[in-house]
Amino acid sequence: MRKLSLAFVAAATIAISFTSCKDAYVDPTQDTFVKDTTSIGTYARKNGLAVTETNYGVRYVITKANPSGKLPSVADELEFLYTISKLDGTVIDIAARDTAIYFPFGLNAMLPGLEAGFAKVREGEKAIFLIPSYAAFGSSDAVGGKLPANTPVRFDITLNRARSEDQQIESYIERNKYTVSELQTNGLRVIKTLAVPTGAPLIDGQTVTIKYSGSLLRATKPFDDGGGKTLDVPLGRGSFIPGFETGLKSLRVGEKGVLVFPSSLGYGTTIKYDAVGNVAIPPYSPLAFTVEVVSAK
Template sequence: MNTKKKNNLLTLAIFALVAIILPGCIEDSDYEKQQQESDQLIKDYITSNNIEAEKSNNGVYYEALTSNPDGELPKIGDVMKVKYELRTLDGKLLESHMTDSTLLRFSSNAVIPSGVNYGLDILREGEKIRCYLPSYLAYNSYSVQDEFGPNANFILDIELTGTATEDDIHKMQIDEIEAYIDSEKLGDLTPSTSGLYFKSLEAGTGDEAKAYHTATLHYKRKTLDGSIIQETEADNPLIVSLNTNQLVSGFREGVLKMKEGEKALLILPSDIAFGSSVKVIPNSIREELWENGLIGSLVEPYTIVMYEVELLEVK
């Protein structure tokens, strides 16, 4: 890993701690200077463009784009349906998700960068706001080649189109999975009580997998559109203890239906896969954050996943 990447990772990993501790310890510190510079750049942008925006106590400026005072405020734990678009303050479009709503759980750590969370907590259903995120509530001095530089400030347009419960999402995803099975002519698959859809692709002749086994297997994890999220390498299978939570529950349940030598297809609604996960905006940097241990999953929130699995050995 090169020095620049190491510095980037360190910056991001300790950012929250620095934001709390450092300003109270060092007068006129580099961190405070960065805060002041970011605030001034955003203030100048707002002034020069004659924008009516309010600054919250946390440092984010808000501009109302669409108001709906009668709309419901989401509650902590609700699943939010949102549309959004992220640009740098100088106008570079990083990600646009304004056609279809994406899902995320309303909680204090639902989204990276952290400043987005401060926008979510004031949105009513049907409202759209523009948030001006200073670098210290975004990616601080972290930078990503071809995306944004260090101490970048951002503009986020975000709209709350609705809310849902976890049960709503489960039912919707079961319908989506069954439509996929029908369109792909996968046959008559019946889900387990958890919602796992299992199809044996090639019979195995070895021992059945049991919860006390250690399993050696190959897998390919994909989304329903066929995009590969992650897969094992030919010479490096996954070795996992089946009596732990090393696998998401639906993956483990599927492996426990298999015999040595068997190949199978598993389709998992998100509640037995990666659930609410964490939303990374822009999503293009998700893999880099995951590779360096800064987030726990490559999978976006509320994603249906498929596994193509080959169980090589159990012992």
């Protein structure tokens, strides 16, 4: 669609803004860099952790292996559990069995140290990440003040799933108990929640009046609900994202439906922001639109 109205909400503890990072990044304060890496090395030896070093100075060890599991690919949705601790053993945050976290992988949506660690973990595996402060929460107090600035951290994680866009869509349909009426080769699913076989078909050149709302697949609220008003859609002019317009043409006047499609038919790699500058739609986001066709002329 064109207008966005709701910020993308993510878990505040581990989310960062969509800004670029470089693997070569080193904290400009050399003392902090040395302190962190020394502390982490000492901690690993003291606790008998056979760690391996990866990007950003992160050290990791797989504590439960699943060699046949899938490694995450860019834009996969990660479903994981975590416990965050200081190196003195103090637990400062936890996402346990019933509070799994979901984040896109490889898009700088997470802490740099988490991105680096998850690149080495397969579905079904558990791991420990020891992350220097400059690749974790940095030079500010974090986690409600529980974590002082410039503090290296330990993440104990379980990676439940790494879902592709298609898998995310299938999971969304299953969770909502939808029955797909039409599956197109481009990945668009049309789900008719109210069929009107006698309704007039929609064709290019018409202006279609609709009610609609658009959501991310895990959102509890839409990013755009049309403000409760109807919207006029001129078909065939390319004024709207392809998944929305193509899906709309699979409905008839009077019908209601849900249009679900991959990011290739939506906003692709583009980040969409709301009116106050928050991320409303991250890159590589499959979308779902609930639509009611009111009339066509």
